[in-house]
Amino acid sequence: MSPRERSMVPRAEFDSYYGRPILKRPTWKVPDVPAYLTLGGAAGASAVVAAGAELAGRPELARAARRNAAIAALAGTGALVHDLGRPERFLHMLRVLKPTSPLSVGSWILAPFSALSAAAVASDVSGRLPRLGRLAGAGAAVLGPALATYTAVLFADTAVPAWHEAYPELPFIFAGSALASGAGAALVTTAAAECGPVRHTAALGAAIELAASRRVERRLGLVGEPYREPGRARSLLQAGKLLTAGGVATVLVGRRSRTLSAVGGLTLLAASFLTRLGIFEAGVASAEDPRYTVAPQRARMAERGAREGTPSGRPLGTAG
Amino acid sequence: MAEAHPVGFQWVMEAKKRGATVIHVDPRFTRTSALADVYVSLRAGSDIAFLGGLVNYVLENELDFREYVVAYTNAAAILREDYQGPDDLDGLFSGYDPDGRHYDSTTWQYEGADTPSPGSGEMTETEPAQGAGGDPSASRVGGAAGRAASYGDTHGSGGAAITGKPRRDETLQHPRCVYQVIKRHFARYTPEVVSQVCGVPEDQFLRVAREMTENSGRERTTALCYAVGWTHHSVGAQYIRTAAILQALLGNIGRPGGGILALRGHASIQGSTDIPTLFNLLPGYIPMPHANAHPDLESLVGDEEKQAGFWGNMRSYVVSLLKSWYGDAATADNDFCYGWLPRLTGNHGTYQTVADMADGKVKGYFLVGENPAVGSANAKMQRRGLASLDWLVVRDLVMIESATFWREAPEIETGEMRTEDIATEVFVLPAAAHTEKDGTFTNTQRLLQWHHKAVEPPDDARSDLWFYFHLGRRIREKLAGSTDERDAPLLNLTWDYPTDGPTADPSADAVLREINGTGPDGSALSAYTELKADGSTRSGCWIYCGVYADEANQAARRKPGQEQTWVAPEWGWAWPANRRMLYNRAAADRDGNPWSERKRYVWWDAKAGKWTGEDVPDFIPDRDPHYVPPESATGPDAIAGDDPFVMQTDGKAWLFAPQGVADGPLPTHYEPPESPVANPLYRQQQNPAREVYPRRDNLLHPSGAQPGSEVFPYVFTTYRVTEHHTAGGMSRTLPYLSELQPELFVEISPALADERKLQHLGWATVVTARTAIEARVLVTDRMRPLTVDGRTVHQVGIPWHWGPGGLSRGDAANDLVAVALDPNVHIQDKVGSCDIRPGRRPRGPALLEYVEEYRRRAGITELTGTEGVTP
Amino acid sequence: MSQASTGNRLSGPLHDVAGEAGHEHHPPRMGFFTDTSVCIGCKACEVACKEWNAVPEDGLSLSGMSYDNTVSLGASTWRHVAFIEQIGHGPPATEPFAADGAPAETAEPANPGDIRWLMSSDVCKHCTHAACLDVCPTGSLFRTEFGTVVVQDDICNGCGYCVPACPYGVIDIRPGDGRAFKCTLCYDRLGAGLEPACAKACPTQSIQFGELDELRERAADRVEALHAAGRPEARLYGESPDDGVGGDGAFFLLLDEPEVYGLPPDPVVTTRDLGAMWRHAAAAAGTMVVAVGAAFLTSRGRRR
Amino acid sequence: MGVRTWIEGWPAYRQLAGPDPLGRGVAAESSGSRDLVARTEQADRVVRSICPYCAVGCGQRVYVKDEQVTQIEGDPDSPISRGRLCPKGSASKSLVTSPARVTKVRYRRPHGSEWEDLELDTAVDMIADRVVRTRRETWQDTDDEGRVLRRTMGIASLGGATLDNEENYLMKKLYTALGAIQVENQARI
Numbered sequence A: 001m002s003p004r005e006r007s008m009v010p011r012a013e014f015d016s017y018y019g020r021p022i023l024k025r026p027t028w029k030v031p032d033v034p035a036y037l038t039l040g041g042a043a044g045a046s047a048v049v050a051a052g053a054e055l056a057g058r059p060e061l062a063r064a065a066r067r068n069a070a071i072a073a074l075a076g077t078g079a080l081v082h083d084l085g086r087p088e089r090f091l092h093m094l095r096v097l098k099p100t101s102p103l104s105v106g107s108w109i110l111a112p113f114s115a116l117s118a119a120a121v122a123s124d125v126s127g128r129l130p131r132l133g134r135l136a137g138a139g140a141a142v143l144g145p146a147l148a149t150y151t152a153v154l155f156a157d158t159a160v161p162a163w164h165e166a167y168p169e170l171p172f173i174f175a176g177s178a179l180a181s182g183a184g185a186a187l188v189t190t191a192a193a194e195c196g197p198v199r200h201t202a203a204l205g206a207a208i209e210l211a212a213s214r215r216v217e218r219r220l221g222l223v224g225e226p227y228r229e230p231g232r233a234r235s236l237l238q239a240g241k242l243l244t245a246g247g248v249a250t251v252l253v254g255r256r257s258r259t260l261s262a263v264g265g266l267t268l269l270a271a272s273f274l275t276r277l278g279i280f281e282a283g284v285a286s287a288e289d290p291r292y293t294v295a296p297q298r299a300r301m302a303e304r305g306a307r308e309g310t311p312s313g314r315p316l317g318t319a320g
Numbered sequence B: 001m002a003e004a005h006p007v008g009f010q011w012v013m014e015a016k017k018r019g020a021t022v023i024h025v026d027p028r029f030t031r032t033s034a035l036a037d038v039y040v041s042l043r044a045g046s047d048i049a050f051l052g053g054l055v056n057y058v059l060e061n062e063l064d065f066r067e068y069v070v071a072y073t074n075a076a077a078i079l080r081e082d083y084q085g086p087d088d089l090d091g092l093f094s095g096y097d098p099d100g101r102h103y104d105s106t107t108w109q110y111e112g113a114d115t116p117s118p119g120s121g122e123m124t125e126t127e128p129a130q131g132a133g134g135d136p137s138a139s140r141v142g143g144a145a146g147r148a149a150s151y152g153d154t155h156g157s158g159g160a161a162i163t164g165k166p167r168r169d170e171t172l173q174h175p176r177c178v179y180q181v182i183k184r185h186f187a188r189y190t191p192e193v194v195s196q197v198c199g200v201p202e203d204q205f206l207r208v209a210r211e212m213t214e215n216s217g218r219e220r221t222t223a224l225c226y227a228v229g230w231t232h233h234s235v236g237a238q239y240i241r242t243a244a245i246l247q248a249l250l251g252n253i254g255r256p257g258g259g260i261l262a263l264r265g266h267a268s269i270q271g272s273t274d275i276p277t278l279f280n281l282l283p284g285y286i287p288m289p290h291a292n293a294h295p296d297l298e299s300l301v302g303d304e305e306k307q308a309g310f311w312g313n314m315r316s317y318v319v320s321l322l323k324s325w326y327g328d329a330a331t332a333d334n335d336f337c338y339g340w341l342p343r344l345t346g347n348h349g350t351y352q353t354v355a356d357m358a359d360g361k362v363k364g365y366f367l368v369g370e371n372p373a374v375g376s377a378n379a380k381m382q383r384r385g386l387a388s389l390d391w392l393v394v395r396d397l398v399m400i401e402s403a404t405f406w407r408e409a410p411e412i413e414t415g416e417m418r419t420e421d422i423a424t425e426v427f428v429l430p431a432a433a434h435t436e437k438d439g440t441f442t443n444t445q446r447l448l449q450w451h452h453k454a455v456e457p458p459d460d461a462r463s464d465l466w467f468y469f470h471l472g473r474r475i476r477e478k479l480a481g482s483t484d485e486r487d488a489p490l491l492n493l494t495w496d497y498p499t500d501g502p503t504a505d506p507s508a509d510a511v512l513r514e515i516n517g518t519g520p521d522g523s524a525l526s527a528y529t530e531l532k533a534d535g536s537t538r539s540g541c542w543i544y545c546g547v548y549a550d551e552a553n554q555a556a557r558r559k560p561g562q563e564q565t566w567v568a569p570e571w572g573w574a575w576p577a578n579r580r581m582l583y584n585r586a587a588a589d590r591d592g593n594p595w596s597e598r599k600r601y602v603w604w605d606a607k608a609g610k611w612t613g614e615d616v617p618d619f620i621p622d623r624d625p626h627y628v629p630p631e632s633a634t635g636p637d638a639i640a641g642d643d644p645f646v647m648q649t650d651g652k653a654w655l656f657a658p659q660g661v662a663d664g665p666l667p668t669h670y671e672p673p674e675s676p677v678a679n680p681l682y683r684q685q686q687n688p689a690r691e692v693y694p695r696r697d698n699l700l701h702p703s704g705a706q707p708g709s710e711v712f713p714y715v716f717t718t719y720r721v722t723e724h725h726t727a728g729g730m731s732r733t734l735p736y737l738s739e740l741q742p743e744l745f746v747e748i749s750p751a752l753a754d755e756r757k758l759q760h761l762g763w764a765t766v767v768t769a770r771t772a773i774e775a776r777v778l779v780t781d782r783m784r785p786l787t788v789d790g791r792t793v794h795q796v797g798i799p800w801h802w803g804p805g806g807l808s809r810g811d812a813a814n815d816l817v818a819v820a821l822d823p824n825v826h827i828q829d830k831v832g833s834c835d836i837r838p839g840r841r842p843r844g845p846a847l848l849e850y851v852e853e854y855r856r857r858a859g860i861t862e863l864t865g866t867e868g869v870t871p
Numbered sequence C: 001m002s003q004a005s006t007g008n009r010l011s012g013p014l015h016d017v018a019g020e021a022g023h024e025h026h027p028p029r030m031g032f033f034t035d036t037s038v039c040i041g042c043k044a045c046e047v048a049c050k051e052w053n054a055v056p057e058d059g060l061s062l063s064g065m066s067y068d069n070t071v072s073l074g075a076s077t078w079r080h081v082a083f084i085e086q087i088g089h090g091p092p093a094t095e096p097f098a099a100d101g102a103p104a105e106t107a108e109p110a111n112p113g114d115i116r117w118l119m120s121s122d123v124c125k126h127c128t129h130a131a132c133l134d135v136c137p138t139g140s141l142f143r144t145e146f147g148t149v150v151v152q153d154d155i156c157n158g159c160g161y162c163v164p165a166c167p168y169g170v171i172d173i174r175p176g177d178g179r180a181f182k183c184t185l186c187y188d189r190l191g192a193g194l195e196p197a198c199a200k201a202c203p204t205q206s207i208q209f210g211e212l213d214e215l216r217e218r219a220a221d222r223v224e225a226l227h228a229a230g231r232p233e234a235r236l237y238g239e240s241p242d243d244g245v246g247g248d249g250a251f252f253l254l255l256d257e258p259e260v261y262g263l264p265p266d267p268v269v270t271t272r273d274l275g276a277m278w279r280h281a282a283a284a285a286g287t288m289v290v291a292v293g294a295a296f297l298t299s300r301g302r303r304r
Numbered sequence D: 001m002g003v004r005t006w007i008e009g010w011p012a013y014r015q016l017a018g019p020d021p022l023g024r025g026v027a028a029e030s031s032g033s034r035d036l037v038a039r040t041e042q043a044d045r046v047v048r049s050i051c052p053y054c055a056v057g058c059g060q061r062v063y064v065k066d067e068q069v070t071q072i073e074g075d076p077d078s079p080i081s082r083g084r085l086c087p088k089g090s091a092s093k094s095l096v097t098s099p100a101r102v103t104k105v106r107y108r109r110p111h112g113s114e115w116e117d118l119e120l121d122t123a124v125d126m127i128a129d130r131v132v133r134t135r136r137e138t139w140q141d142t143d144d145e146g147r148v149l150r151r152t153m154g155i156a157s158l159g160g161a162t163l164d165n166e167e168n169y170l171m172k173k174l175y176t177a178l179g180a181i182q183v184e185n186q187a188r189i
Ligand SMILES: Nc1nc2c(c(=O)[nH]1)N[C@H]1C(S)=C(S)[C@@H](COP(=O)(O)OP(=O)(O)OC[C@H]3O[C@@H](n4cnc5c(=O)[nH]c(N)nc54)[C@H](O)[C@@H]3O)O[C@H]1N2
Pocket: B001, B003, B004, B005, B025, B026, B027, B028, B030, B043, B044, B045, B046, B047, B135, B136, B226, B227, B228, B229, B230, B263, B264, B265, B266, B717, B718, B719, B720, B721, B722, B723, B724, B725, B726, B727, B830, B831, D054, D055, D088
């Protein structure tokens, strides 16, 4: 800014047009989209947990996890539909199958996942067609990890600097967070005694999530600022981390207490939501400040220019 | 031009692409400046000094196109001995009458010319002088309007006719020849003085001078484009005169790429002056008869007939007009019903009328596509006028402020008016839009273009043609059988147009055909040269004769431009005679050869014995370039082979104007009626012949050195933005235009913002003695303070489109503007002095007190700023 | 579909965009060359676009951004004319950002008399690799036979994905309607052999419509002419097929850095990294399975 | 068969079966897009006109469908404008179809505080009465010195410059016959 900053038609600055963002702010709604991400993650992880429990011969846990998967998937779908500008056109999601569109891929995961997990629960509840029910559960388990992680690609596959640049780590954050929240859901709905494996799941998930988050903060440089510098995103992310840690500690400590397990489980679910919301907000912040768009691109051009000695990679700030 | 004539500006860009240098002179850096090669910021209201500087540069350095100047201008004419100019008289010209505040032009005449003007004194009652109407361009229509100005009543009809040709010294050495006189006159406009008056750095001025002169002459031409930045001044006509002198000296008139191009305003503003609804004119720039000077037809046209040029045939134009109006009732025996024409007794211009209206003298008023409550100077006075009527008819597309004043005028809020006190009966009649009626517009290049009706107008909406036809029909019905002599013109009026369609819309085609005129056999005429003075021809507007040639609507011609020459003569129809460039005889030299190959346009084909070229020659088709008329010849017969300016009585371009201009034969710089700057040139501060209205509702500021002028320390000027149209009826009501410029704003420089603590996007109050308005502030480097006469002058830019109605709203800039007019054309000044303060203006009665306080501080009375000679 | 072309399917030069989208006998790729050096900022393009496409009014507020009260492209603004007031011509005196992204000081202009008012009409770029299109889950955004990128308003369900995907910040959701909108390059008009409304209106031909290949030639000539005329600052933006989006279908001649006009200096289509993204996601998904497996395995002992 | 068409119309199926496996183009095309026609193509007629705003006089083409103006754009044949229009000219369709237009006669009686309705015919008749009356009341045959005036100073008019020449002509003709001389035009303003 000019030292003699005066209030006027701002003198042209070279960083952006009147300080306006270059990118559009994502229009996704809060809480719809973070909620969808959380629920989808929890659903996906739950389906895997259910399959694990099935295999490990823990029918109670399996049933609870299946139910959680179905409920979370349906609720998540609800959140997703609610986020649409034209909810009645939800089915248009299945018009095409586009590998280039994470949301298209995701829809094609979510739809069968929801159907399969619902079928599994229906079979459970009615006691009918148990084999098919189990098969459905297995199918959901296969789709579950995809459901939990595709959303990371959903974010990353945008021009939003803080999301796109974090594409290597985001899936791991989402996977970890999904595991913790899926486990958390199980902890809420299952007897404490049944929950041994999910406690471990929670701990592992938390570890993956925290490790990946740390890497994002360190690796990203300028674009990582919204994740690490004071602001709404960082507050949410820190709260998420605290709750994750707290939730894991609680479920590990409260191993025998149904109440503590449930509290810990809920804490993990909340943590997962805060983490997604934090990442969402970090992205929004990075889209709204043109610096995050321009500076890395400029740096890239400079680098390219230095490397190739071509005019296409003009050095910073000179006319070409 | 990019702002107000964007599509026209494509041709400037086209020229630029081909290497033209584009120079923009404007107080503000505008969208035009952005595309110009050279931008000159000057003080609003100082252009005569700038242009005068250019004239001086040309004369001082003998850069004039000498052959052209000697042959085609009046440079060689010798003036009387007793002419004196501003140098001799401290800012006045000889002949000034301080009591009547007008000039007697006797001393401005050519030596030996016949009876000079009787002066205007005896002609006028209310106001000293008046002339032709014309928006930006009285002189745009060249001789016609310039000539008409002389008919106004400054000189009376033909009173100042110059008969016989002046004595000439073609060496231009005679000390009293026009060339030497103007050389002396403009000598004072040195680059230093230009800089001092205009605030333009000398080197910048010299750059313009060089560019212009280097690009003029035999091989090259330079064009000047102007609009109301030049005309809306109390010396507006003189601005154009200065430009005309410059262009005539450089040989830039009548030649391709040259000219002084008026960028006129509305779709048919040119048409509105050609077929005028102007008090002082009849169609075709024929003067309205004056009670004093024109008791009969002979007095109107007699003297004209003795003159050279096409005005010599004026009798046939007037008789044909009377025939087309009064038909068979008009006969040679009854002077073709000349006696039925109403007479003028002075200035009946719109500002005079509004003043009379405010004083209760006018009872009924028609506003037909006009929004004076926003668009006219001193809009407050306009609204007072409207509120003092018995009845008002508004015809418009939308509910404009001039129709809703009785409930929405700012004066209601201040308590100056109360709705229930306003006795005006208001009729609002919806008008049909251009797509809902047939008709012609005449654009800025005098081109008539027909627009076809596409759909029926909605509901009660009707064309103005419909309204006036049926109103006339009804009035005639009401008066039917009347034997009152005063009703005779109405009852004998030719008023039988065929009607058509569900609403009985009269045929515009039939009206156009009447305008064109018919011959003895009733068939359409094809040229005004066919008009007769014996009553055997009819024509509603002689200059439009030919638009219906061959019984075809020539204005509706739409041969694609791509399929024609660059002159595109088969698109629409231009008056006169479908001529696209006036005075184009000047494109050839004295012998009739093109001045240069590059600038070929119209030339003499000696073999064929006729003029030919790209355009319809503006000359007698077979007149040899070396023809010398006999002494006794009059009218067109008196035009010599080297007299290209065929509407001038001497056939020459007037560097010095011995007649026709009310405020001096030469332009000289005066300060605007209100200015914080004392005229750096001489004691005379303002145009001594400007028209003022000393009234409570039109108070003026002290100016220059007068005490109190410091209370209004800034110069303001008003202007347009591309996104809006004039008073807003056609733009502030439309969402797509309103969103582009949603609010009134004022533009100021960062330095002024500092000085007055104004915040970007904050509110400001702008104050004059009339009232105060508020606007959002745009602080921008595009506005710069100027150094004028050693001191800093700040300018405030105010776009004037806004008013209280519509989607995009704001105060009206014209509430600030005073009525102080150019004496030739009675047009307002868009420039004035003001104060500007941060914050919103007071509301309600507090506003009145606020403005009153300013008046007190400046010591303003009704007489302030109205003096003729500066004391 | 030949495998060889898949490299092009997500980034890099792509010769035949319409063909790649399955249009078999298609017209040449059409686009815009917007020459901002002749723009007079009249905004006819904005109005003509709105009139033709019945785009609603977008708010009546004074922005203070010079004469630009439109502010940016959006769902209800498909053409946007930017206005930039500058003192001092030529290249900026300082770097826009230090390498760490801190905003640089703007120096006082060297020659304050030198004002420049840049105007530029922005529009959707109709990218060769259009992120908006590729991420659209419904197929609402599609590639037309003219190689342009169009939202089909009978399909869009307002998922909003295209919005953050666009590297130029063009497309947006219209509040109250819920669907995404942007320039269609007047798809309906092109079908009728007409030029787009904005280009047709433009008084100075700042907006030139035509076959992209031909426009690129024209643009190269124009830059050369401007350079020869002593305007070294003229440069093309978005015309190169080698750039991050494979070249824009609507490209520009600018007189300053892109970011001055609110354009990203070196945008890259996000889908360029899509393969890597999916790979990382797959790895993360695998990690989930492994983690759950491990959790059950490590818990097995404790439960009997 | 219904199912078959339905399947074949399903873009995802078209992706698999057609030349657009990624669903970017032909496969994703909607029925709306397929049936899209520029509305200028559907016009019943195209009428040549001239922009009503400024004196440049740009050519316009007015597209009419079902007696409504559906589009106005530049006329490429015009040697003046070559098909181009500025923002005002481009807004002409909005101007002529604007909901802000007054389309009914509005009447405000003296001292009234509201608009009232009036039949057009009645309004014109009332105006004719007022003109006749005012003219009579304010008629001047001669001035104090006996010079002929033949006029009324009670009636004035201010006309806009968006009016056609034909309209101005009838106005001037009628006013002059009425003896009204304070007939002015925005050309003065
Ligand atoms: N967009 C748009 N176009 C229009 C109109 C409109 O309202 N909007 N109106 C039409 C009409 S009716 C008309 S008459 C024309 C008018 O067309 P213009 O005359 O071009 O319009 P303005 O903006 O009033 O004035 C032109 C310029 O004069 C400058 N100026 C002010 N005072 C002075 C001065 O003393 N000297 C000099 N040299 N310049 C000065 C102003 O800063 C402004 O930039 O435009 C027509 N075209």
